[in-house]
Amino acid sequence: MSTINLKTQVPGPKSKELMELRRKHVARGPFHATPVFMSRAKGAVIEDVDGNTFLDLAAGLGVANVGHAPETVVKAIQDAAAKVLHAGFNVTPYESYVTLSAVINRTTPGSFAKKTLLVNSGSEAVENAVKIARxxxxxxxxxxxxxxxxxxxxxxxxxxxxxxxxxVGFGPFNPEVYRAPFPYAYRWPNTSDPSKVSQECFKRFEELVNNQVGAANVAAVIIEPVLGEGGFVAAPREFLAKLREFCTANGIVLIADEIQTGFGRTGTLFACEQLGVEPDLITLAKGLGGGMPLAAVCGRAEIMDAPVEGGIGGTYGGNPVAVAASLAVFELFEKGGMLTNAKRVGELLQSRLRGWAEKYPVIGEARGLGPMQALELVKDRATKEPNREATAALARYCYEHGVVLLTAGTYGNVARFLAPLAITSEQLTEALDVVEAGLKTL
Ligand SMILES: Cc1ncc(COP(=O)(O)O)c(C=O)c1O
Structure with missing residues (x-):
């Protein structure tokens, strides 16, 4: 039996009406990948205000990894809200903040002593990681x-x-930020061999640091082990190992931004586990709160303790309701078989996407780690000219046919699959059938 059930054209009349109001009352800036207004969501299924049901391959931007509104998470939120809605850890501390910090310290990569700071969003985690490293x-x-x-x-x-x-329009930007090339094998100029790309890319990193910055001036190196918005490109293990070595040798704090790759998104709790690297600090958000706004910086205890008392923190960071949700999310990973789901979803996605890459010339590359999979679309496989238009058309075909799919990539030519890990195989197959039908129209 199919899950997708479209009762109106998409977007339906109620969504269109709400979009008019949205245009009138809400700032232009926030973007919508899918122009339908959601009324409820459970597992991998989204219902809109017109009564249409969609299959979700976006998980609210990689947040609902454990699925939308799992019962245990909702119950934990309800119970916590009834007890303490807000305390302010800076005013009156509470036990669950400490409990969650201990869980994060235990589960993140690295067998050294760690400490954690809880904040509200991924950006805030990144800001704090840099402050702590400095x-x-x-x-x-x-x-x-x-x-x-x-x-x-x-x-x-x-x-x-x-x-x-x-x-656009937001400068000036912060000083003392330097950008090195990422080992993006598919788009590396002279080779796509991960080992050669790693070597060449690392050489350019070293040149940048040694010739333009000075290693002794570098507080931190920050990297996503798998690019998220950048198009789901995993950094080769070899590159990360060299980076680790360089940072250790030069007293530089290595920060892994696992905001999108965390919480089973790549098949392990954190991508660094698979990629064999132990960062000094790790930033977490998205899946951490199971839908509640929660983020964290976790890392070596001596680094985390560098800021003076009162130097980091905030009014809402580690809100007790969000913390309770996060503890329930960890339960789903530790006892609820969520990583088994991740493996199943990853295998199904990989076999479909890699099969498509052989069939449809518009696909330049199918890639990813575990269930974090993507298709990079091109106009020509030889020139690799990015095909942004086809990618947008695919996403549009998908929502018009009941599947929520996101795009990504510097050139806007990547279709990224961020399915809730709780999606059933039948649901995923149904969603992927729609995506494949969309590919055929390109
Ligand atoms: C890797 C990474 N870092 C940081 C962020 C920023 O997180 P937030 O939107 O919660 O501020 C994101 C969000 O997409 C992300 O993917």
């Missing part, structure tokens, strides 16, 4: 990578690579 090293420079996305607040936006739309 306080620890007493240095200022931060090195980031091309195609990286780290958020929309000033430091996070400065670290973000793509100009349009993220940086």
């Amino acid at each position: 306080a620890f090293t007493n240095r200022q420079a931060v090195v980031c990578f091309e195609h990286g996305f780290h958020g929309r607040t000033y430091m996070a936006m400065t670290l973000t690579s793509k100009v349009k739309p993220y940086k």
Whole structure:
């Protein structure tokens, strides 16, 4: 039996009406990948205000990894809200903040002593990771990578690579930020061999640091182990190992931004586990709160303790309701078989997407790690000219036929699959059938 059930054309009349009101009352800036207004969501199914049901391959931008509104998470939220809705950890601390910090310290990569800070959003986690690294090293420079996305607040936006739309009209940006090339094998000029790309890319990183910045001035290097907004490109293990070695040798804090790759998105709780690297600090958000706004910076205890008392924190960070949701999310990973789901979803996605890459010339590359999979669309396989128009057309075909699919990539030519890991195989197959029908129309 199919899950997708479209009772109206998409967007339906109620969604259209609401979109008019949205245009009138809400700032233009926030973008909508899918122009339908959601009324409820459960698991991998979204219902809109016109009564249409969609299959979700976006998980609210990689947040609902455990699915929309799992019962245990909802119950934890309800119970916590009835007890303490807000405390303010800076005013009166509460046990669950400490409990969750201990869980994060235990589960993140690295077998050294760790400490955690809870905040509200991915951008805020990135801002704090940089503040902590600067306080620890007493240095200022931060090195980031091309195609990286780290958020929309000033430091996070400065670290973000793509100009349009993220940086248009918002300058000046923060000083002391330097950008190195990312080992994007598919688009590396002379070779796509991951080992050669790693070597060449690392050489350019070293040149940048040594010749333009000075290693002794670098507080932190920040990298997404798998590019998220940049188009789901995994950094080769070899590259990350060299980066780790360089940072250790030069007293630089290595920050892994696992905001999008975390919480089973790549098949392990964190991508760094698979890629064999132990960062000094890790930033978390999205799947951490199971839908509640929650983010964290976790890392080596001595680094995390560098800022003075009162130097970091905030009014809402680690809100007790969001913390309760997060503890329930961890339960689903530790006891609820969520990583088994991730493996199943990853295998199904990989076999379909890689099969399509052989059949449809519009696909330049199918790639990803575990269930974090993507298709890069091109106009010509030889020139690799990005096909932004086809990617937008595919996303549109999908929502008009009941599937929510996101695009990504510096050139806007990547279709990214961020299915809730709780999606059933039948639902995923149904959604992928729609995507394949869309590919056939391109
Ligand atoms: C890797 C990465 N870092 C940081 C962010 C920013 O997170 P937020 O939107 O919660 O500020 C995102 C959001 O997409 C992200 O994917």
